[in-house]
Amino acid sequence: MDVPLPHLxxxxxxxxxxxxxxxxxxxxxxxxxxxxxxxxxxxxxRAESSEHPKLAYLExxxxxxxxxxPEVARLARAVADRYAGxxxxxxxxxxxxxxxxxxxxVTAADAPTTDAPAGVPSGTTDADARAEVDPRGWRDxxxxxxxxxxxTGGRPARAVWSALPGEDWADRYADAVAxxxxxxxxxxxxxxxxxxxxxxxxxxxxxxxxxxxxxxTAADGPARRYRSFLTALTGDAEVxxxxxxxxxxxxxxxxxxxxxxxxxxxxxxPRAPYPHARDVLLTRAQLGDTAAVVxxxxxxxxxxxxxxxxxxxEVVADRAVVRARTPAMAPTGxxxxxxxxxxxxxxxxPSLAWTTARDALRADLPVLVQVPRRGYVPSVACxxxxxxxxxxxxxxxxxxxxxxxxxxxxxxxxxxxxxxxxECGGRRLRASVTGARRTxxxxxxxxxxxxxxxxxxxxxxxxxPGGAGLVIATPGAEPVVDGGYxxxxxxxxxxxxxxxxxxxxxxxxRRWTAxxxxxxxxxxxGRxxxxxxGALAPVQALLRWDSAWFAAxxxxxxxxxxxxxxVRMASVTGAAEAVADLLAGARLPGDAEVLGPVPxxxxxxxxxxxxxxxRAAAMAxxxxxxxxxxxxxxxxxxxxxxxxxxxxx
Numbered sequence: 257m258d259v260p261l262p263h264l265x266x267x268x269x270x271x272x273x274x275x276x277x278x279x280x281x282x283x284x285x286x287x288x289x290x291x292x293x294x295x296x297x298x299x300x301x302r303a304e305s306s307e308h309p310k311l312a313y314l315e316x317x318x319x320x321x322x323x324x325x326p327e328v329a330r331l332a333r334a335v336a337d338r339y340a341g342x343x344x345x346x347x348x349x350x351x352x353x354x355x356x357x358x359x360x361x362v363t364a365a366d367a368p369t370t371d372a373p374a375g376v377p378s379g380t381t382d383a384d385a386r387a388e389v390d391p392r393g394w395r396d397x398x399x400x401x402x403x404x405x406x407x408t409g410g411r412p413a414r415a416v417w418s419a420l421p422g423e424d425w426a427d428r429y430a431d432a433v434a435x436x437x438x439x440x441x442x443x444x445x446x447x448x449x450x451x452x453x454x455x456x457x458x459x460x461x462x463x464x465x466x467x468x469x470x471x472x473t474a475a476d477g478p479a480r481r482y483r484s485f486l487t488a489l490t491g492d493a494e495v496x497x498x499x500x501x502x503x504x505x506x507x508x509x510x511x512x513x514x515x516x517x518x519x520x521x522x523x524x525x526p527r528a529p530y531p532h533a534r535d536v537l538l539t540r541a542q543l544g545d546t547a548a549v550v551x552x553x554x555x556x557x558x559x560x561x562x563x564x565x566x567x568x569x570e571v572v573a574d575r576a577v578v579r580a581r582t583p584a585m586a587p588t589g590x591x592x593x594x595x596x597x598x599x600x601x602x603x604x605x606p607s608l609a610w611t612t613a614r615d616a617l618r619a620d621l622p623v624l625v626q627v628p629r630r631g632y633v634p635s636v637a638c639x640x641x642x643x644x645x646x647x648x649x650x651x652x653x654x655x656x657x658x659x660x661x662x663x664x665x666x667x668x669x670x671x672x673x674x675x676x677x678x679e680c681g682g683r684r685l686r687a688s689v690t691g692a693r694r695t696x697x698x699x700x701x702x703x704x705x706x707x708x709x710x711x712x713x714x715x716x717x718x719x720x721p722g723g724a725g726l727v728i729a730t731p732g733a734e735p736v737v738d739g740g741y742x743x744x745x746x747x748x749x750x751x752x753x754x755x756x757x758x759x760x761x762x763x764x765x766r767r768w769t770a771x772x773x774x775x776x777x778x779x780x781x782g783r784x785x786x787x788x789x790g791a792l793a794p795v796q797a798l799l800r801w802d803s804a805w806f807a808a809x810x811x812x813x814x815x816x817x818x819x820x821x822x823v824r825m826a827s828v829t830g831a832a833e834a835v836a837d838l839l840a841g842a843r844l845p846g847d848a849e850v851l852g853p854v855p856x857x858x859x860x861x862x863x864x865x866x867x868x869x870x871r872a873a874a875m876a877x878x879x880x881x882x883x884x885x886x887x888x889x890x891x892x893x894x895x896x897x898x899x900x901x902x903x904x905x
Contacts, residue, residue, distance in 0.1 A: 257288065258296040258344050260528075262884035265342040268297075269306040271313045280314060283322025283329070285354065287315045298324050298347060321359060323351050323489060325506045331540050332504070338539065339899045340826065340876040340883070341529025349525060350504035352474075355482040389435040393428055396420060396581075399571045407435040407547055410511055414541065414568035416559045417551035418804055420581045421773040422740060425516060425551060426452075426459035432512065432549060433495055434463045441511025442494040444540075446503050446533045448520035449732070450475060451718055456497050456516075469495035472502040500525055500533040503540075513537040514549040519556040519759075519766045520732070524902045532900070534558065553769040553803070556762060557814060558821045560807035572804060582801045583744070583775040583782035586612075587790035605747065609785045610702070612743045617706055617724045619781065621742025624727045624734060626771045627695045628751040637754035640682035644754050647672060650851060651817045653757065654685070667864055669854045695747065696728040711735050731767040740776035742783070749788040749795075758819055759902075765794040765806055772798065818849075824872035826879060826899045829862045834886075834893035839863060842882035845871040875899075 257268060270288055272280045280286070286297050289312055296318070324347065332346040389408060394400025399415070406413035419425050433443045447453050453473060460469050470484040470493045481501070488496045489506045496505035500523055515523070515534050523533040534550065541548035548568065550559045562568040573581075588606040613623045637644050645654040645663060652667025654675065663672045663685060676683055700708045707725040711717040717735035720727055727735060731752075752764035768786065776782030788795045797806035815822040828835050832853065839850065845867055852863035867875045879897055886895070 257290060258298075258348070259290070260342055260344055261887045262342055262880060263888040265336070265344070265880070265884065267300055269303075269308050269311055271311045272302070273313050276314055276317050279317040279320040281320070281322050282326070283324040284320060285318035285323065287318060288312070289315055298329075300324075300329060319354060319359060321486070321489075323354075323485070323506075325489070327510070327544065328504055328506050331536070331543060334539050334543060335531050335536055336529060337873070337880075338535070338876060339529035339531055340880040340897050341531075342880075345528045346531070349501075349527065349531070352481050352485050352501070353478060355479050358479050358483040359486065361483075361486075389431055389438055391431075393431045396573045396577050397571050398574065399569065403549075403571060404431065404435040407432055407512060408439040410439045410441055411547070412541070412545050413547045414562070415547075415549045415551075415571045416555065416563050416568045417549055417571040418555055418573075419551060419553050419773070420573050420578065421553070421583065421769075421775065421801060422581055422777060423553075423773065424459075425553075426455040427463075429456060429514060429516065429549075429551070430459040430463040432514065433460060433469075436512040436547070437464065437468070437494050439511060441509045441546075442507035443496075443512040443514065444502060444505050444507055444510065444537070445495070445497045445512075445514045445516070446500060446523070446537060447497070447516045448522040449499065451716065452516060453497065453499060454718070460495065460497065464495070467493070469493055469497055472496050472498035472505050474499070474501045503531075503533045503536040510540075510544055510546050512547045512549065513541050514551065517552045517766070517770075518550050518559060519552065519554065519762060521902055528896075530898050530901070532902070535900070538562075552766070553773050554762070554766040555803040555807040556766075557807055557811045560804070560811045561821050563804075564808070564811065570804065578801050580779065581777050583772060583784050584778035585772070585784040585786065585799045587795055587799065588785060588787045605698070605702075605745075606787060609745045609747070609787060612783050612785050613699075613703070613726075613745060616742030616781075616783070617703060617726075619742055620724045621776075621781065622720065622722060622725045622727060622737050623743045623745065624729060624741045624771060624774060625695060625699065625745045625747060626729055626731060626734065626767070627747050628731065637685065637750070638677040638680060638682045639684035641677060641680040643677055643679040644760060645675065645677070645685055648675070651819075652851070664854075666854050668851045696726075699726050699728065709735075729771075732770070734771050734774055736774060740780070740782055741774050742776060742781055744771050744775045744782075744784045746771060746784070746786040746788075749786060753788070753792065753794065758814075761794045761806070762810060765797055765803060768794070768798050769801070769803060772801075818866060820900060822869070823866055824869055824875060824900060825867075826865045826875060826897065827862055827901045828865065828879070828895060828897060829856050830860055830895035831893040832861050834891065834895045835861060835863055837891065838879075838882045838886055838895050839865075841885050842878045844878050845874045847871060848875060872899075 280299055282299055282301050284299050286299050287294050288297050328350055332350050333343055336343045336346045389404050391401035391404045403413055403415050429445055436443045447456055470487045472484045487493045491508050496502050496507055515537055518534040525531050563570050588608050616623050647654055647665035649670050650668045652665045654663040654672055655666050663675050696708050696710050709727050711729040711733040716733045720735045720737050722738050746768050753760055772784045775784055786795055797803050849866045853861040856862040876899055
């Protein structure tokens with residue numbers, strides 16, 4: 257039933273009246289009487305008998321179209337269990353709201369049965385199924401052609417792909433999808449935002465032709481989204497692409513699930529039970545024994561864990577190819593640069609960055625300037641060396657309750673009155689945020705007569721024309737340009753590196769590589785200047801274009817400190833009494849560690865539960881059961897449960 261109460265998270269038996277027998281098929285929407293009210297529900301399966309002696313009847317079949325396929329139902333149950341959530345909440349994310357007008361085109365006869373259609377998907381001929389996909393687009397990656405052959409052969413290949421700078425990732429994903437379709441199977445590809453979706457849409461149309469795939473995104477509106485969902489459900493399209501709304505898309509004979517830039521926080525669902533698109537797709541690949549591709553310019557610790565555990569193989573280019581494709585990169589904080597320009601350590605636009613931009617503009621090439629986005633959580637770091645401030649007890653992020661306050665941990669709540677920076681010994685902390693508008697004004701005055709364009713929250717540019725010009729963009733809003741940028745300047749890097757966030761270094765590298773990938777190769781005059789100390793690990797990974805090395809280093813440190821993904825964590829947020837009540841009733845594993853409490857928003861508090869990965873299922877089950885007990889008692893104060901939260905404070 258579509259009731260979000262945890263203690264009702266189980267199937268219920270109902271009798272099917274004879275008048276509804278033909279329409280009451282597994283997967284249809286129904287209405288049933290429960291506790292004196294008419295509620296929505298899903299018909300999961302039909303049975304000859306029930307162990308319950310007295311049953312009520314189904315009140316209504318809302319639509320004869322079975323919109324919940326068995327594969328998606330099983331996936332939704334697995335996702336609910338993983339995230340300590342309810343099946344009803346996951347199904348609300350998996351199946352878009354019904355739109356009656358869009359559904360009129362689909363009759364019960366057109367709708368799929370519980371068994372997937374046999375043979376090659378609709379629209380694909382036998383000749384197409386035997387066709388070979390040209391692997392030349394993947395020739396720069398030694399394992400790339402083998403990946404395409406595995407997809408064509410229907411084998412469950414699992415890959416973590418590190419894209420080269422300048423790589424048209426949408427074309428490479430289109431090749432992988434085409435190989436899957438050539439093997440007689442379908443595919444689901446998830447991207448972070450509308451810009452990436454438009455690029456992938458154009459690439460797939462060029463490779464597969466029109467009508468072979470559909471877009472599924474919440475931004476399309478109820479009617480168009482539901483129409484695309486039904487197109488995939490009935491098998492009229494082999495491929496579904498979209499934002500996180502597409503991670504549950506019903507594709508028959510699914511052969512490939514893929515995600516691009518899995519570190520983007522847009523992949524995390526903001527509604528309960530807060531699943532991440534990467535984890536949903538990997539769960540789907542595991543349950544369905546299908547291929548999976550996790551790709552990006554940078555690699556996350558979660559993707560590195562897949563490689564180190566052997567679940568996936570990495571697809572990377574040889575170092576010689578990396579050097580040939582990478583733009584010339586230079587930091588402003590290394591010793592040789594500081595010797596030439598002592599002010600580079602504190603200048604916002606050091607001389608190296610200024611001269612690099614000037615030379616590119618004189619060569620009639622565009623310049624991209626990346627600055628941090630407004631609205632980041634204030635960074636708390638050493639005021640002298642800008643190293644992130646961490647708790648000496650649990651390594652959690654420190655916070656300043658006020659400008660003159662004593663630093664306290666956001667995880668365990670302990671006060672760090674005698675805090676000293678482990679890097680330089682400094683005792684002063686700072687918190688500040690830098691934006692983009694002033695940067696555009698300053699550079700406009702520094703280079704008079706040069707066109708200045710901004711791309712950010714107010715207006716995100718998809719592309720800009722070539723020729724001399726300045727583009728000031730916030731992370732994630734960098735427009736592309738034909739031929740690549742002549743120079744890319746990465747300013748205010750400390751604002752990313754010193755965020756009070758577990759993923760600060762990983763996020764900084766992800767943002768930098770996304771911008772640097774838009775530059776021309778070094779042999780064609782492309783240059784990247786990062787205003788940071790060249791000795792920092794994320795900067796080193798950028799200079800060498802080796803995010804795999806940084807991800808392995810990051811994962812090793814997280815294992816040592818007990819951070820995700822080396823362990824599994826859950827946050828419990830609510831009123832102090834409610835949080836204590838839930839945790840008191842939770843039968844957590846014996847090796848579970850409870851951290852906190854710490855203040856949260858609106859007067860609430862937060863506790864963190866940490867367990868080894870092998871005990872993750874037991875933790876989720878215990879927390880869900882405890883939430884069910886509170887729900888059955890009709891406890892007044894709500895508690896928010898979140899397993900593997902993207903941000904841990």
